[in-house]
Amino acid sequence: MNIKRITSSLLGFPLVLIILLIGNKYIVDVALSIIAIIAMNEYLKGIEKVAKPVKWIAYVSCLSIALIHIIPTEFLNMVITLSIPTILIILFAQVVATQMETSFKDIAYTFTGIFYVVFFIMFVAFINGMEQGKILIWYIIFAAWGTDISAYFIGKYLGKHKFSKVSPKKSIEGCIGGVVGSVIIILIYTYISNTYWGTDYSYLFIGGIGVILSLVGQIGDFAASSIKRFVDIKDFGNLIPGHGGILDRIDSLIFLAPFAYAFFTLL
Numbered sequence: 001m002n003i004k005r006i007t008s009s010l011l012g013f014p015l016v017l018i019i020l021l022i023g024n025k026y027i028v029d030v031a032l033s034i035i036a037i038i039a040m041n042e043y044l045k046g047i048e049k050v051a052k053p054v055k056w057i058a059y060v061s062c063l064s065i066a067l068i069h070i071i072p073t074e075f076l077n078m079v080i081t082l083s084i085p086t087i088l089i090i091l092f093a094q095v096v097a098t099q100m101e102t103s104f105k106d107i108a109y110t111f112t113g114i115f116y117v118v119f120f121i122m123f124v125a126f127i128n129g130m131e132q133g134k135i136l137i138w139y140i141i142f143a144a145w146g147t148d149i150s151a152y153f154i155g156k157y158l159g160k161h162k163f164s165k166v167s168p169k170k171s172i173e174g175c176i177g178g179v180v181g182s183v184i185i186i187l188i189y190t191y192i193s194n195t196y197w198g199t200d201y202s203y204l205f206i207g208g209i210g211v212i213l214s215l216v217g218q219i220g221d222f223a224a225s226s227i228k229r230f231v232d233i234k235d236f237g238n239l240i241p242g243h244g245g246i247l248d249r250i251d252s253l254i255f256l257a258p259f260a261y262a263f264f265t266l267l
Contacts, residue, residue, distance in 0.1 A: 020137055025069045025129045036062035036121045039247040042236035043113045049231045051109040054094050054102060057087065058110055061118045068125045080122075087114060117247070120254035123261045130264060135193055139206075140260045142185045143213040144253035150181020151218070167225040175218055182217075183210035201267060209263045213256045220255020224248065 019031050040062050044053050064083070071079055091107035128137045155174025163170045190206045193199045224247065228236065237245020 016141070020128070020134070025125075025133070028128050029068050029125050030066045032121055032125050033063055033066040035246060035250070036065055036117055038239070039121070039236075039245070039250065040113060040117045042239075042245040042247045043117055043227075046228065046231050046233050046236055047109050047113070049233075050105075052102065052106045053110040053113065054091060054107060055110075057090055057094075058114055058117075061087065061114045065118065065122055065125055068122065069129055087111065117254070120257055121250075123257035124254065127257065127261050127264060132199065132267075135197060135199060136260075136264050136267075138189060139186055139209075139264075140213065140253055140257055142189055143182050143210060143256060143260070144217045144250075146182035146185035147178035147214045147217050148221075148252065150185075151175060151178030154178070154181070164222065166222050166229060170222075178218060179211055179214040182214040183207055186210045205267070209260070212263075213260055216259050217252035217256040220252040223255065224251035 019028060023031065037059060040058050044055055044058060047053055068076070088111065091111060094102045095104065095107060124137070124140065127133055127140065130136055151170070151174040154177025155169070155171045158177070159171025159173045161172040162168060163172050163175055187203060187207060187210070190199075190201050190203060194201060224236075228234065235244030236247040239245050240249055
């Protein structure tokens with residue numbers, strides 16, 4: 001692992017730690033909204049090579065994350081459900097208003113970006129806002145980053161069988177190592193939580209969740225790679241030395257967040 005990658009990780013982790021531990025759910029929502037805007041900007045810049053995205057609605061959608069815990073709970077599900085067809089209506093209205101200068105391809109790429117960035121990050125906010133959200137939020141972080149780190153080292157030193165042309169540097173050994181490493185990390189975290197924080201999480205259930213989240217996270221990583229290869233870019237951005245952009249760093253985390261939220265409702 002190169003020096004830039006290590007340095008940026010060491011500098012970035014304390015910032016994440018401070019926001020999640022000290023910030024209440026409203027502060028975290030605002031932070032996630034800012035992250036979404038940066039990630040959306042990276043996505044839109046990337047796809048500008050193949051389309052003309054409708055940027056204004058993409059950015060406005062990012063701001064909605066900051067409102068998640070402001071909207072009354074009894075209306076939240078309805079608002080989120082109606083937001084999907086509303087966004088589509090607005091995008092098609094853009095096609096009509098511009099006399100088709102904005103094409104179906106343009107709005108398709110825009111809608112994909114809104115779903116990929118905004119709706120996925122929204123589930124991170126949902127998890128943080130749960131009853132034990134301050135504890136649960138770290139499961140998705142450890143599942144994603146634990147997979148990333150484990151897969152990197154196992155793949156680097158033991159990887160011999162290439163996994164997919166979508167991401168040529170990834171190996172089957174690395175992917176398996178990522179799952180194993182992630183599960184070990186979150187089981188250790190579960191022991192700490194059960195021992196010191198009064199939780200009573202099932203190790204078997206958590207281990208099963210860990211396997212699924214690690215696999216889903218890796219698919220998220222491949223999904224991001226497929227987008228980048230399609231538009232012929234190496235990274236979505238260069239904000240984080242050694243990692244690329246924000247979206248490069250959170251691609252697996254946001255992909256697994258909706259599934260994690262579903263599992264955590266069963267705990």
